[in-house]
Structures are given as structure tokens and as C-alpha cells.
Amino acid sequence: MPLLKFMPKEAFAGCVALKTFEFSRVLVGIAGFAFSGCAALQEFSAHDGLTVIGERAFSDCISLKKIDIPDSVTIIGEESFFNCASIEILNFPFEADRGNNAFGFSPSRSSEEPVAAPTTTTDKKDPDEAYNSIMSKLDTITQI
Numbered sequence: 001m002p003l004l005k006f007m008p009k010e011a012f013a014g015c016v017a018l019k020t021f022e023f024s025r026v027l028v029g030i031a032g033f034a035f036s037g038c039a040a041l042q043e044f045s046a047h048d049g050l051t052v053i054g055e056r057a058f059s060d061c062i063s064l065k066k067i068d069i070p071d072s073v074t075i076i077g078e079e080s081f082f083n084c085a086s087i088e089i090l091n092f093p094f095e096a097d098r099g100n101n102a103f104g105f106s107p108s109r110s111s112e113e114p115v116a117a118p119t120t121t122t123d124k125k126d127p128d129e130a131y132n133s134i135m136s137k138l139d140t141i142t143q144i
Contacts, residue, residue, distance in 0.1 A: 003027075007034045009054070014109060016040060023047060030057045030112045032077065048072045053080050062086060069093065087127060 009031040011115035012018055016039045019039040023046045029060060032054035041061045045068040058064060064084040069076070069092040076092065077097030090103065 005029070007031055013037055023050070025049065028052070030054055033059070036060055042066070044068065046070055046073075050093070051075065053077055055079060056082060059083055065089065066079055067091065069096070078102065080102060118119055 003026045005026050005028050007023075007027060007030040008083045010033045011031070012021070012035050013033050014037040015035075016037065018035075018104075019040045019042060021035070021041065023118045027046065027050055029052040030046075030050070034054065034057045035044075036056050036058065036069075037060045037126060038058075039060070039062050041058070042063050043066040044058060044061075044064060045066070049072045050070055050071055051072055052075045053069070056079045057077060058067075059079050059082040061084050063086055064081070065085060065086050066089040067081060068089070071093045073093055073096050074100045076096050079101045080099065080103075081087070082101050082104045084103075087103070
């Protein structure tokens with residue numbers, strides 16, 4: 001069976017019982033909403049070679065505690081890890097272009113509530129044309 005190079009849009013969206021997932025070594029892109037709403041998913045770690053994480057790819061993964069994004073990733077889409085309020089460890093390439101609220105926390109959290117800061121955070125510019133071009137191609141993948 002061939003290994004996936006691109007994780008299709010909404011591939012595992014809403015799989016609330018999914019706790020772990022091992023990404024193939026040949027994976028280069030994760031399309032938008034691929035794991036959105038996987039409430040039991042606890043860790044995201046991918047191999048070098050992954051270059052793009054689509055918009056809201058891991059949004060609403062409320063049990064996600066560890067995010068380890070390889071240095072090969074150059075684009076992290078808008079709200080990719082939005083509402084993942086359980087994050088304790090966050091490693092990502094400083095140089096990667098990140099969309100708005102790529103690592104945003106729950107909007108329902110009051111500003112007075114303390115939030116445990118991930119181990120690494122920075123703000124960076126919005127993605128450019130290259131990001132939009134790549135994401136539009138990934139989001140059109142419906143079948144492998």
C-alpha cells in the first residue's frame with residue numbers, strides 16, 4: 001500500500017476517539033481541517049519533510065498537549081491549532097510563515113484567566129501569496 005504524501009482535507013475531522021496517529025515519513029502536506037475536532041488526540045509530531053499544515057488542520061483538538069513541528073515546515077495555516085487550550089509543549093520553526101491565530105486559544109477564555117504559556121511562541125506576518133496558492137491546491141484533494 002503506498003504511503004500518503006498529502007493528508008486530504010477533513011480526512012479525520014470529527015474522529016473524537018482518535019488518540020494517536022503516526023504520520024508517514026513521506027508526508028509533505030496536511031490539508032485544511034484534516035484533524036479538526038479530534039477531541040482525544042494528545043500529540044502531534046511529524047517527520048522532517050512535512051512543509052505545509054493547512055488552515056484549522058488541528059483546530060478544536062482540545063486534548064492536544066504536545067505539538068512538535070519539524071524545521072522543514074514553512075507554512076502553518078490560519079487557526080491551524082486554534083482552540084487547543086491544553087497545549088503544554090509547543091515546538092515549531094521560528095522562520096515558518098504563520099496565519100492569523102495559528103496557535104490561538106479558546107475565544108471563550110476570559111482575559112483574566114491565566115493561560116499556561118507554551119514553551120515557544122512568537123508573532124509573525126500573515127501568509128503571503130505562496131501560502132494561498134499551496135493551500136488552494138491541498139484543499140482540492142478529495143481522494144488518494
